[in-house]
Amino acid sequence: MGQRWSGQPSKETMRCSVWLSLSIVVVLCHCSYCKWLEVNDLEVRQEPTELGGPRIVVEYDIKDPNISEASPAYVFLRYSADAGDTWRLIPMESLRGSGFGIVAKPGQKKVIWWGTGQTSFADLSLVEVRVRAVQMARVPAGKFALKSLPGGGRDESGSIEPDPNLAPYYIAKYETTISMYADYLNEIGGEGAGWNRRMSNPERCGIIQHSNHTYSVKPGREDFPVTYVSWYDAVAFLQWCGLRLPTEAEWEKALRGGLHLDGDRVKKNPNPMPRRRYPWGDQDPNAGGLWRCNCDGDKDGFAYTAPVGSFSRFSSPYGVCDLAGNVGEWTLDWYSTSYHVGLDGFRMVRGGSWMAYPSACDAITGATRLPLKENSIMGFRGATGPIKSR
């Protein structure tokens, strides 16, 4: 105990700390591109504590200059206690420090985790930790012009009225990419769960499964949005991250902006176009021969999907990219109609797609899909925050 109080780790914990650091650096090199935000100089060590312990300290640099309060990173940590065979999300509630969840400033970050006590690691030398970060956009609390008729939120009966006064939330700036999804597949391993043969389509997706249930991305396809994901696939990926799907109302507000872009508490920045049809305004996606999103045909430069952020000049008031076109996006909402209630629970998809007519890439167009369905025009993005869409 005297050694731990003095802050000097034992030989055993030092060996573990070094091993952890090395292994994580390798992991981060593997996934530090393609819309995971880049995380550098990661160091993981185990320290004794006064009251018990030891605790694990994770330090890393996240240098992206675009990180801000309006466009923060969402950082999550996953660990393996069996040398990488199986992985688990570290619950945010278990962590302390400045470097997890919503991270609003670039710089050196520190995360503290009393993981050994919580997880009862039998062999610390087998522990690995991975840190990943997603670029988000902050959507302040307040009312917005809800123009569509959302499906049903989390209320399957659809009997509760939609509420356009949303709590603050964060939504991913980009659609989930193929490389992010392949990273997920490689970590969850298993017997091919989350992957289907159609994902190997080189033009419409490009994730190749190998014989040992490892996955690779067709070179050049890393930044394209993942497709052929069912609603359940999307939810599983986001649970892996600690995120969730946005509700339809959240999706729509992210596109159109609130009545005040700085939220109803501040109200200093009124939205110039609170009822806009598209993220950029009311101009048609191809007005004046200028393409503002990836929709039907290849005149926009893309016959199929486009790399996420390809039309970032035409992002939403909060900087969210590709809400119009590219891939339709799964939402959390049910679709309740006379004949579907109690059967399978359709889910709503929003945002048009690379196959949709330009006018169908607007703020209100929604499509219904059975949650088990997947296709080449549907993907997803994550969100986090308290749900108040219904």
Next chain:
Amino acid sequence: MNLVNRREFMKRSVGLAAALTVLPHGAIRAANEKVIIGVMGLGGRGTYLAEKFAQRPDAEVAYLSDANTRRFARAREVVEEAQDRKPKLVQDFRRILDDGSVDVLINATPDHWHGLGTIMACQAEKDVFVEKPLSHNIWEGRKMVEAARKYKRVVQVGMQSRSAPYVKKAKDYIQSGKLGQVYLVRVYNMMQHPRQKPSPDQPVPQGFDYDMWCGPAPKPAYNPSRRWLNQWEYSCGPIAGDAVHQLDLARFLVNDIPYPKTVSHVGAVYGLRDGRETPDTQLALFEYERLTLMMEATLWTPYMKKTPMGVRESDKFPNWPFSSTKVELLGTEGFMYFGRHGGGWQAYDSSGELVRSEYGRQGDREHQDNFIDCVRTRKRPNADVEIGHYSVLPCHMANISYRLGNPKLEFDSQSESFTNSDRANKLIKRQYRKPWVVPENV
């Protein structure tokens, strides 16, 4: 057991007795040629059918059509994934009819477009797969039959349970007399529907030909919160939209009885008072020649469940007391539970002992097979247009009674009109909005 009134049955120039008759005319595709299909209406059902027919090696979906261009992408995607050739996307379904290379129109529109869309397709010498309910009103249904016969078209109604093998086995069991004389058939359609949530009228979205969508029906201000399924001008209500499957099965099981003599009806909107026109509660008694058919339909019964997905494709039975889509057949010697959606059937003898069980599977694939086969051979399909007419007829009769305050109505099979109510006869045919008018002479 022969429950059919043969005299009535044969009055029509081409009746059900000719169900296996080979149609003498029509373009017959060679066995190695694909049947070319256009799909009208790209909602959930239309998209499903487009995908299923595109997946067939003997068919090709050449056109996808919807008044709302927002629906194109989802249907196009599944079709392009299923077949090599890209379909043409058209907002006006008449472009499909203009194309002489197209053999078949799949009509998966809302109810108010079933009749005219099918008749126009017959006139253009297309065979038709039309979703249920066959018609929006009684008169229109008869015109659809006339058009199919006049132009010698194959018209299959999307009442796919008819093609499921377990249904035929049940019919054979009943025909063998194991239940004795069946005098009472109970049909259930007990659902849980959501309220519609009224909102103000809205501008018509870009890319949506709202005038075309309204077609033969009136064209009010655009308001998507006003569900078409709950409005008489566009829908035949929940019994025609859903219970018609069980009514059709019940008719099939008792030898396709064509006409009820009377309908007695009780109905109301009890729970879903949200501005809807169609009732949420309907109880109807239909007097046929030698049996009574009783129908119970509700939209506020959450404990009643459709056949679960895990039962539909497996050797299981629904939980019969809480099966929302069951049919009960009561004979002098036995009783039968019968389930829609591949729910199978179970028969009991006069002492209440279970004596026969038959698992089921859904009949979608068989129904589509049957249609394509009939397109090639010119045979009458399993759910021929005239069968569809007789199956939706009780729904129209019950709805008319409801709309008039639930009087008992008497029906004349020869004139297909009511004999005791002029007010009822005024609801046999709708007002058609020009130019989308079903002609008297199709």
